[in-house]
Amino acid sequence: MGAPPGYRPSAWVHLLHQLPRADFQLRPVPSGFAPQEQEYQQALLLVAALAGLGLGLSLIFIAAYLIRFCCCRPPEPPGSKSPPPGGGCVTWSCIAALLVGCAGIGIGFYGNSETSDGVSQLSSALLHANHTLSAIDHLVLEMVERLGEAVRTELTTLEEVLTQRTELVAATRGARRQAEAVAQQLQGLAFWRGVPLSPLQVAEDVSFVEEYRWLAYILLLLLELLVCLFTLLGLAKQSKWLVIVMTVMSLLVLVLSWGSMGLEAATAVGLSDFCSSPDTYVLNLTQEETGLGSDILNYYFLCNQAVSNPFQQRLTLSQRALANIHSQLQGLEREAVPQFPSAQKPLLSLEETMNVTEGNFHQLVALLHCRGLHKDYGAALRGLCEDALEGLLFLLLFSLLSAGALATALCSLPRAWALFPPSDDYDDTDDDDPFNPQESKRFVQWQSSI
């Protein structure tokens, strides 16, 4: 009941997590997330290498197709009336491939923005956790200082004023001891003080890497969009040099697409392993990095009824001591003020301090409760394992679509280009007039090929 609804692995995580993994010797590797182990690293590298294999195969296929086309079917001599058979199919398949590539680019933009959303959710959860942790430190420091100040000034003044009645001095000393005990208990609550791991630093690093990843994808997407549009323009205008330049660019983007696909596949597989049961890994990593006790980390990372609050005893003792100080101060007020009116001022000031401290204590209890930090942990996991993974899968789909589309386009472009009429023959005629006879003939030739 106390814990907010947490993170649950999605169907995609389960699906990816169930894929078999193997190391370089093709021995099966367990799919638990263990990035420090060599076999696991090899399994991820093997996933990325599959994309390299795909690139190699598609390049061999394109080369074989084009060599067969060049050597076995020489293009018709220019000016021939009947275009080579299959030309229409070639041009249409090229256009269809480029349109599929454009749809893939749309999917890529969506995936990139989704991944970016997920990672920014992770960063903001880390920032929020950092805020909570530093608020705890700050609040403890403030309370300890306030209590120390009260002990140094008001309680000392009170002892001096009440010096004639030993039992009142004893009560004052009791209050002083309790206040010192509270301050000591409180200092044990600032559990993040001196911990070398800063969520702020982690959030900044994550945002930094994500910024460049986002930018790289935007540039890749724009490059591919430009290649698609200029290829379509080249086909429509029958401009040979534009189609040649775009064929070369398509080759470059094909290599980039397969490369990004390898990275995405390896990241998605690794992320699915992490996301299928993140608690253990994050717990161990945080324990290594921070050196905090497992009771504290379990409390915050699990935050359920089974795990008791590790600060419960300190909080209860502090609370009782605060209540005791309060009742002692009330006793002093009843006993001492009628006899020593000068004791009223430090007593009132002390009660004011106690009221503020009790208010701060409630805030500290709220901050220390696992609810807030566990919610940040859940938000970070949801950002990483739902939005970012989903975006990554969309990017994978983009890479697949664009690799397929570009391979098809690379096969078709040289054939479509071979169908263009040579442009040198009639440089002097009006190229822009669609009604001059040569232009009409070119249209017949090209269009009948479509």
Add this chain to the structure above:
Amino acid sequence: MGAPPGYRPSAWVHLLHQLPRADFQLRPVPSGFAPQEQEYQQALLLVAALAGLGLGLSLIFIAAYLIRFCCCRPPEPPGSKSPPPGGGCVTWSCIAALLVGCAGIGIGFYGNSETSDGVSQLSSALLHANHTLSAIDHLVLEMVERLGEAVRTELTTLEEVLTQRTELVAATRGARRQAEAVAQQLQGLAFWRGVPLSPLQVAEDVSFVEEYRWLAYILLLLLELLVCLFTLLGLAKQSKWLVIVMTVMSLLVLVLSWGSMGLEAATAVGLSDFCSSPDTYVLNLTQEETGLGSDILNYYFLCNQAVSNPFQQRLTLSQRALANIHSQLQGLEREAVPQFPSAQKPLLSLEETMNVTEGNFHQLVALLHCRGLHKDYGAALRGLCEDALEGLLFLLLFSLLSAGALATALCSLPRAWALFPPSDDYDDTDDDDPFNPQESKRFVQWQSSI
């Protein structure tokens, strides 16, 4: 320091909020969000009516253009060798318009998913707030029951056991009074009990409406996508009946686009007014709906240093009473157990109850603190005013692009269609053979027009 980083209005909110508003008599209306005032409703209706005006103007323009085209430039007789001048421009502008429409559809899909994300963020924040509020109720009920049980059983047993020593019975009665006082104080903390407003119900209503909104947009987007693709197909295949059907469908989608644009514009303007300073409106509305005190609502909706915790006093009193009960029980254990060994069992059971109650009390303090509920409020506002508004603006862009594209297409389609060769003349020839002479002639005719 205690409050997490909250919601800040975005630049879009400021921009939309600064647009001038007027009622039906064109008198300026202040841009504060006041949906219950007639002038404000009129201002929003006027914004929506602007889209109706746009629809009327574009229909008049299309009609005028087509009438001028039909009456002043009759189409060339079929079989004429030279196509009418400007035909190429017409077909190209139609294709370009449809491509712009397709890009708009992509933007529309993105905007629809973004709006849906924002609204689901709002729902999940409401669900989370509901979880917190019911957890408070539940916890208070549990603590009160536990204390009542302790008073009824253990404290009564203790009184019976210690009946011989009146000062111990008095101490037990003191503990009973304190426990009853704590139970009474705690009952005042379940502030949401009996409140007629259920965040769960609101979240369900919001999700229900959003589901239908999302579905309606998906259907509109798919309809427009089909219209665009079939129109392109009709142009490519030169199929008259397909182009005619798609012209009629384009007209329908044009009306739907302008209609959705009106709704989106009015919603965006209203949302920007709400989002520019949501606190006051939400505070007043919640106060009306729940009847809760403004101190409680201010605490949760503002959650800053300036607003003090309205439960502070109750919490402090309960905490002191719990500490007092604890010290009384310890005193009883010291004094009574050596003399009355049968008092040990109820005393141990009571101390166990007190420990559990103190643990629950800390959880209650954490739940009651404004931090958690204010974070949900901030998340709900960010979902509504950042993601949903951004998605709405993308949908507005989609509507604008598709209205422009469809208007252009509606102007061009009948002219492009007039350029098609009549298909009745040669039904018997092989239409699919691009190399039959008539087909070639048609290609010359159509292509030279491009």
